[in-house]
Amino acid sequence: MLATSYAFTGPSSYIFLMSSALYYDRFGMKKACVTLPRRLTPDKVQVSQTLLKDLVDSLWNNCKSENVFRYDVSEPCLRCVPGKHQFCVDYNEHRFSKKRVAQAVSCCNQPFNDSLFNFNKLKNEEILLEICMSDHAECVSFSMENGSSLVTINASPLSECHVLLLPSPKRCLNQRLTLEAVELALSFAISCGDPDTRVVFNSLRAFASVNHLHLHAYKCSATLPVESAPVEHIFDCCYKLTDHPVPGFVFELQTDTIMLAKSVYTALEVLHDQEVPHNMMITYGDPCSASFTQVPEPVLRVCLWPVKPSDQLPKNELPFKPAVCEISGHVLVHDYDLFQSITEPQIVETLNMIAFEEDKFQDIVNMVKNKLQCCD
Secondary structure, eight states: OOOEESOOOSHHHHHHHHHHTEEEOTTSOEEEEEEEESOOOGGGOOOSOOHHHHHHHHHHHHHHHTTOSSSOOSSOOEEEOOSSSOOEEEEOHHHHHHSOOOOOOSSTTOOOOTTSOOGGGOOGGGEEEEEEEESSOSSOEEOSSOOSEEEEEOSSOSSTTOEEEESSGGGOOOSOOOHHHHHHHHHHHHHHTOTTEEEEEEOTTTTOOSSSOOEEEEEOOSOOGGGTOOEEEEETTEEEESSSSSOOEEEEOSSOHHHHHHHHHHHHHHHHHTTOOEEEEEEEEOOSOTTOTTSOSSEEEEEEEEOOOGGGSOGGGOSSOOSHHHHHTEEEESOHHHHHHOOHHHHHHHHHTTSOOHHHHHHHHHHHHHHHHHHO
16 A cells, blocks of 8 residues: 655645555546544644645546536625624525435435435546545545545535535445544544635435435635634533524534544434434634633534424525525525525524524433433
8 A cells, every 4th residue: 555644845745645646446547545534633723725625626626627517616606794694695596407406305314215316326527536534644645545435526516626525425324424424524624724615414304405425515715604603511512502593503623523523423313313404514613612722723613403394494485595504604595686685684584494493402402411411
């Protein structure tokens, strides 16, 4: 096995790393294979360009030059909506008209169905690289080994360099987060080292369109409301939002990603057991506790929202689809007149439609707190 750690001093070293990370797959096509560390600590959260980010961006742009995408997103159209929350509205007409039709689901744990579209049916040119997770690696490395997880393009992108993270797609898992998937998402988010990159997840009945385990990683240059929203401490690294249109949890990276993933997954188990749809975003943000000075800024925030089932909403009456991006404050619209005119009260009203009432959310908070205390 040839492996090279992430450390380079100039263009020649970068070219060597790129070439050493390639292997030939069964189609004779070169694919990059990346090893990510499973355990990362807060001091590894550095907002700077990294080799992983450059590699993903380069491979994504290669696909763009070969016209693999359904449409172009090279000129984003963003608007900051005046008001307390400072929502960001994003106009993207093609994602709604050319995106694959969402699969119908009836429960949050609907089994995987191989007869429907799934990510094992992607074209080879849509696959960017393979990923391995390592308990021993301390930084990003590249090897000739095959990885069990994939990074692929999203053929109907939200933005430049919008990719999918596919945890072990050959296992044919349904759209239900596993501990390993949370660990992969955390490591990918930190290893990219880019504050504009968010890693997000929609569960079944919370606007997931494909019932095959996947997360999205995409870029948005705007600061999102949830990244500075005030919180109240629940237990350990777990907090709850106190002034956001959709009540939810915030988990902060304080010790390492293994412990953070366990805490997030503990909350997810509660939502799984209760058949509660949910959305998740991994992003950079303000520290949750001013007294916790050991955490360097910016802090990695994992935001988790329990929500009402999306299939019970009057979709024809909604000005936009309140999925994970919209809940975080990045509102995607496909109508230009709406893009220009939508107001904060309209956005809040739509988000409130999927938000749990205060007493119901508090019941979920109590269940999550009890389970976290039992696992401590």
